Amino acid sequence: MWKMNKLLVRLYQVIEAEQKKHVWILLVLMVLTSVTELAGIGAIVPLMMVASYPEKINDFGLLIPDWLLVGNNLLIVSGAIFLVFIVISNLVQIFTQFFLNRFSQGVASKLGNRLLVYYLHQPLVFHLNSDSKQLQSYMINELDRVGTNIIAPALRFFSRVISIALVSAVVFVLSPIIAISLMAVLVGAYWLIFRVLRGRAENNGREISRLSTKRIQYLIEGFEGIRELLIYQKQQLYTDSYAKTNLQISRSQADNLTLGFAPHYLVELVALVGMLVITLSFMISMGGIVNALPWIAFYAMAAFRLIPAFQQAYLALASMRGSQASLELLIDDLEKSKLFRPGLIDEVDVNPINVIQLKNMDFSFNGEFKLFSKLNYSFFNDGITLLKGPSGLGKSTLANLIMGLLKPDSGEVQYDQQPSAYGLIGLVPQHVFLLNATVEKNIAFGKKIDPKRISWAIKMAEIDFLSQDGAQQIVEDSGKNFSGGQRQRLGLARALYQEHSWLVLDEATSALDADLEEKIIASIQSYSKNHGVIVISHSSAWESKADKILDLQQQHSEPAS
Template sequence: MFSIIKELFGLLRSRQRKRIYVLQVLVILMTFAEIAGVAGLGAFMALIADVDAISGEGFYGKLYQLTGFSAPDSFIVGVGSGVLAILLLGAMLSVITTWRLSLLGQAIGVELSDRLYQHYLHQPWLFHTKNHSSFLINKIAGETGRITNSVIIPLLQVNAKVVFAVFMLLTVFIFNPLVATLGVLIFGTAYLVLYRSVGRLLINNGVAISEANAARHKLMSEGFGGIKDVLLLGRQMDFMERYHLTGQDLARANAINTTIGNVPRYLMEVVAFGAVIVLVIYLVKVQQGNMTKILPVLAMYALAGFKLLPAFQAIYLNVSIIKSGIPAFEIMKKDLECSQEEDFLASAASIAPPARHPVRDSIALRNVTFTYPGKPSPVLSNLNLIIPVNKTVGIVGSSGSGKSTTIDLLLGLILPDQGQLLIDEQPLAPTQVRLWQNVLGFVPQSIFLADGTIAENIAFGLPKDQIDYPRVQRAIELAHLDKLVEQLKDGINTRVGERGVQLSGGQRQRIGIARALYHDAEVLILDEATSSLDGVTEKLIMDAIQDFSGKKTIIMIAHRLATVKSCDIIYFMDRGSVLDQGTYDELLERNVMFRKMALHA
């Protein structure tokens, strides 16, 4: 466990480690204030047991003369008030220390979550095709929360309690080595035996909690994401039953961990009371029943025990929590290591850099071969195509011919295994991909719409105060959305509902086109953007797109060949390569397969 904690500490950024070191000063101050309170109470009880010492020549007599109290009663009240003030100071420092430890722990947790979110957002497209979004969300929100509340904060609490316990035991040891040694042996052995007996169970429960959380996130994502199908197929109870079963596993594991953490407290109370009884018998025998000597010693030991027992219990409880939280860290360790060197704030400032990679003459894929990871054969093989600037180019072919992969290559979302993406006959370097993407506008078959306003969805991803509303209005006009917006009471501030549920298919697609035009895209890429629309709506969308013919470079994938009929060039793909190319009429005349597709369109 300690090696894993060391790894976690090493994954923190330097500023967080410095804050932990600085906080140790506050922990030590709290400890000394607590020890001073215990020692002060012992001294006060010694004074109460022997009031005559005030008039003697000893410590209390000299202190009485030095403070200038007029009567012994006033001196006793003053000493008592001083001890109470020290105890109050110790309590205040304990509260402040606990608050600062919790604040630091939560701040570290937020930073880890930020780092993971940034890390996942910057992963390439292929990473996201292999990782379910609910799995990533569970890591960012669920497992990071577990690391925070089940590892980081308990670790900081353990550190504080261990420092306190060591110094308090050292004080007791100086006062009476035998009592301190026996106390450490009795309580240390008892807690160690308990911890050893439940360690494996805590780890197994930690794994069960991680698995249950991941399963519940996945069920929620699929249940709400496919809510229409869930309602139509009547699958509510199927989802609910699986969610309930994983919830039972989660509840059982959490309940066992809570019980393991708290049960020892009751056993230790019995041990503590037994130790007090033995201590009283020992003191009575050693001091021969002299209560003047017994009372202050007993009071100091009792208060020290009163302080130490909760500290021991807190150490055991938090170590148990850490043990059950370690599986969450094990799941996240690799991703946290990868994100350690990434600067969240610097990346946040460069989400949408204004620089572009302009295209003046042509876009080309030359001798491109691409194979998806884990697949035996390439999806694209020696692919060649050229897209002239300000021309409308169609890419057609049967399902599985490689059309969408070709688009992903043109978008810079994936890189070819062999061959090159050329811009004006110059290879696009990996460092230029972001600049190239700033030139592109992409309209997929299914437009993702957030539960926000029309304006927020057109300027997707930008905060409200950074949206250029005149530019939004211009994009709306270009996408032929202006008539729809004029009919809405709140205009561009109308909320569209989750995933645009309050809009028709055609309206969603036009918002997608407007989104592509918001940043004044030079190249529009449409991946079957009209395939799910009816003929009338498709014509309206195509009319909007044709308005840019000759002004922008347009690349279209389509199943329905009528959609690409007016394209300047059509590339006909089959089995990952270009089988033929030409205008619609040329391909219809000379290519049998193209003609068959046109007849069945």
């Protein structure tokens, strides 16, 4: 219980100031709901009194106009007042529920927006060290569970506690003994049940969180690997794992639902027995059903409100327990995302970089295997520098270091004596990422579209495969309507369009035939007259055209001076 409280406090601190205000508005609304609820319960007493002993009506000392005493008028009016109270009470309830649900889903969605901003601005190392499927599961499953199973129930719990407190206070004023025994039975029963079951709910919640990530993984991999699955007829690898995980998730979810609802029946039984005892004792002590009726009705009304209130409060707690794991997973990142402000690169102030210097640079992944040790090298912006070396020696990693996507362990990368050029160097990766949008939008990639420049980039990248739609042709589903070589050329056009003073090509022509590669080399050669170009390639065509060569294998055997 304590842990949940702490988590809720942290969650409250993480939401926006505006939403914090709404929490308090909601609490006021909840008190209002409880008061009207209570008025509804209270309204039944005069009604029952009028019904039970109309002849004693004047004894109550109320000022009753004469017309009310004619025929059944009084009865009808009291009934109407009772009805009005009940209707108001239920209307306020509906409104509060509406507000509460809007609020809790709203909080979850705002948290989600912020979390995505935070994740997508994290450095590459963050993403290399985290499981993308898990982050996707956070965004899709866990946030949803926090909104639906924690925020809304937490508020509902408070609203129920307020009305339980009010109703039981009134019952207490009228009959302390009955109030205490009623409360003792209900609190005791639910508390016991909660103590016994909360561990299971929490464990189920943990299982649901763990398995949801797996389920997303099976889905993504299954669809991404469809070609291999079809070739090797191994769909079962995914359909079986998916089915198994799905079954486990559905069981845990179902069990948590049962844990929430099962006590209801038990407590209803206890309460029914309690009502019977109360009814009998009233009848005996008050000398007959007629005298006891208003009070019995009052207590029946109180129980009618109290039992569901207890059940809902319990249900809220059980649901929170069942999804506590989701909040535990998210809360650190939610806190970080609250403090996070994405830094913007000031595009106006970008000076072209003349030299990129690696100075005594060390780098290893996770401090394990040392990829570079005391690496020194200077890249100049006149001409093409070829970066070569056997596969797996660290060429792509070095490109990432040069672009500032990774940071050296020690030593540094300097850009004309500046410490950073983050976002100022273009890249054509071996596997180009394409948007589901037009070719034009893929090339501009968020920059303003300048048709002339688009044509220039298309020409430079030897893009000769477009349909009659030209640059308006649609790139479908990450580029599945283009070949590997065509995707590479789209990637090149994009990098050229971005107007960075440096360009890195990481095996960017590996899928092209010799003719096309020659043409692109010629484009890049002319481009390199006023841009820095670093090319990673195994091809001899590039080697013969390169102005300088950095051979990583030599760097390994004899560190450069």
